[in-house]
Amino acid sequence: MKTAERILVTSLDLFNHHGENNVSSVDIALELDISPGNLYYHFKGKEVIVAALFDLYKSQMDKVLSAGTSKPLSIEDFFYFLYLIIEQGQLFQFFFHNPSDLFDKYSGIAKPFKIQLITLEKCIENLLNEFKTKKIFAASNAQILQIVELVGLVFTQSANYYSMKGQAVDDENYLYKSLASVLFAVLPYINIEPGELHQLQEAIATQSLVGELGDVAE
Amino acid sequence: MKTAERILVTSLDLFNHHGENNVSSVDIALELDISPGNLYYHFKGKEVIVAALFDLYKSQMDKVLSAGTSKPLSIEDFFYFLYLIIEQGQLFQFFFHNPSDLFDKYSGIAKPFKIQLITLEKCIENLLNEFKTKKIFAASNAQILQIVELVGLVFTQSANYYSMKGQAVDDENYLYKSLASVLFAVLPYINIEPGELHQLQEAIATQSLVGELGDVAE
DNA sequence: GTCTATATCGGGATAGAC
DNA sequence: GTCTATCCCGATATAGAC
Numbered sequence: 214m215k216t217a218e219r220i221l222v223t224s225l226d227l228f229n230h231h232g233e234n235n236v237s238s239v240d241i242a243l244e245l246d247i248s249p250g251n252l253y254y255h256f257k258g259k260e261v262i263v264a265a266l267f268d269l270y271k272s273q274m275d276k277v278l279s280a281g282t283s284k285p286l287s288i289e290d291f292f293y294f295l296y297l298i299i300e301q302g303q304l305f306q307f308f309f310h311n312p313s314d315l316f317d318k319y320s321g322i323a324k325p326f327k328i329q330l331i332t333l334e335k336c337i338e339n340l341l342n343e344f345k346t347k348k349i350f351a352a353s354n355a356q357i358l359q360i361v362e363l364v365g366l367v368f369t370q371s372a373n374y375y376s377m378k379g380q381a382v383d384d385e386n387y388l389y390k391s392l393a394s395v396l397f398a399v400l401p402y403i404n405i406e407p408g409e410l411h412q413l414q415e416a417i418a419t420q421s422l423v424g425e426l427g428d429v430a431e
Numbered sequence: 432m433k434t435a436e437r438i439l440v441t442s443l444d445l446f447n448h449h450g451e452n453n454v455s456s457v458d459i460a461l462e463l464d465i466s467p468g469n470l471y472y473h474f475k476g477k478e479v480i481v482a483a484l485f486d487l488y489k490s491q492m493d494k495v496l497s498a499g500t501s502k503p504l505s506i507e508d509f510f511y512f513l514y515l516i517i518e519q520g521q522l523f524q525f526f527f528h529n530p531s532d533l534f535d536k537y538s539g540i541a542k543p544f545k546i547q548l549i550t551l552e553k554c555i556e557n558l559l560n561e562f563k564t565k566k567i568f569a570a571s572n573a574q575i576l577q578i579v580e581l582v583g584l585v586f587t588q589s590a591n592y593y594s595m596k597g598q599a600v601d602d603e604n605y606l607y608k609s610l611a612s613v614l615f616a617v618l619p620y621i622n623i624e625p626g627e628l629h630q631l632q633e634a635i636a637t638q639s640l641v642g643e644l645g646d647v648a649e
Numbered sequence: 650g651t652c653t654a655t656a657t658c659g660g661g662a663t664a665g666a667c
Numbered sequence: 668g669t670c671t672a673t674c675c676c677g678a679t680a681t682a683g684a685c
Binding site: 434465466467468469472473 | 650651652653654
Binding site for chain 2: 232234235309310311312313314317323327330331356359362363365366367369370371373374376377378379393394397398401
């Protein structure tokens with residue numbers, strides 16, 4: 214792996230684990246066994262690193278989003294879609310730890326990041342409206358917006374919430390708990406045999422989701 | 432006002448607006464037109480200030496919580512109770528901006544803060560269970576826990592979410608939006624004439640809550 | 650109680666040799 | 668591409684005069 218790439222991978226890892234704020238350029242260099250000077254040769258400061266990581270995040274998230282909107286989804290597909298989104302977010306956790314500070318320090322990413330988030334939410338809103346058209350989902354526009362906002366809240370802030378409560382939620386459990394919260398909010402508005410979806414909820418709650426949904430997705 | 436008190440008030444204000452991380456001891460002193468040395472005479476560093484502010488937060492929140500549990504509440508009272516809780520949280524926003532960093536830096540408040548949060552959630556759980564007993568609320572224990580978790584998420588993280596989206600939500604709107612989210616999650620499980628509570632939701636959504644709920648609370 | 654002056658420390662950033 | 672040496676700066680913290 215080239216040095217530049219190693220720097221990105223290591224930075225992402227350190228940022229995710231300790232918070233961007235608590236990782237200095239020297240820390241990154243130290244972790245990589247290179248000199249601070251060398252680090253600066255490749256990236257002129259953390260600003261550039263963060264920007265590069267954002268580009269990576271955006272490109273990966275865009276891939277997921279377009280996969281979710283290219284063809285009609287079933288409700289089950291929809292939750293697998295959400296699963297993929299949450300997973301991507303988790304890979305770039307550090308962006309969500311303290312966005313206001315981050316945007317202050319690196320003002321370049323503020324706008325694009327917000328746009329990305331709004332795109333994501335718009336995308337979910339569209340999917341819900343499709344379900345509504347297909348009569349498998351019944352909610353007013355206001356309710357749909359509420360759901361979208363809740364999904365956004367869960368997607369961007371659940372990790373902060375759990376870490377704040379001091380519950381050491383590991384990466385896997387975190388995904389299921391987030392999904393369960395979303396499902397819980399959506400469930401009352403879904404129009405199919407109750408048994409069928411409570412099964413899904415059960416699956417998520419007991420964290421056997423992959424077995425249940427894994428094949429649906431391919 | 433004594434200098435010590437002025438320091439606390441000003442610190443809280445600066446912390447809330449700019450984040451504890453971005454406010455140095457010198458900033459506080461400057462804002463108060465006193466010298467850094469003088470500041471240190473009263474509080475030996477930000478650590479002590481933060482600890483004092485936490486004590487204040489805890490005592491005020493405890494007052495609200497005990498008011499909410501001393502006598503049986505109606506559903507309307509319950510939402511006014513949530514209103515007061517969210518309002519208190521808002522007065523000490525900075526604690527919620529980046530708790531993990533805060534707890535790292537000021538390890539003394541980590542435990543008490545978590546306990547306070549868990550107490551609050553337990554309190555809400557108890558209230559929901561009471562409503563269940565009175566048959567005005569129907570939900571399984573798992574569902575109640577889900578609701579409590581959503582309330583916790585909304586209470587602790589909504590502000591971060593809105594600021595992350597770049598929506599400049601002013602203090603008042605913020606309260607109503609948070610309340611509306613909670614109401615939305617709870618609504619499907621409430622057992623009274625639909626019209627009655629949709630009225631409440633409408634009131635919250637249109638932000639005329641104070642008129643609707645203000646008198647109920649006294 | 651309040652001030653000025655100063656010590657210390659860590660992070661960001663760069664110059665210049667190899 | 669990589670290193671060492673160094674500089675600058677902001678934040679914390681304290682000493683000692685008034």
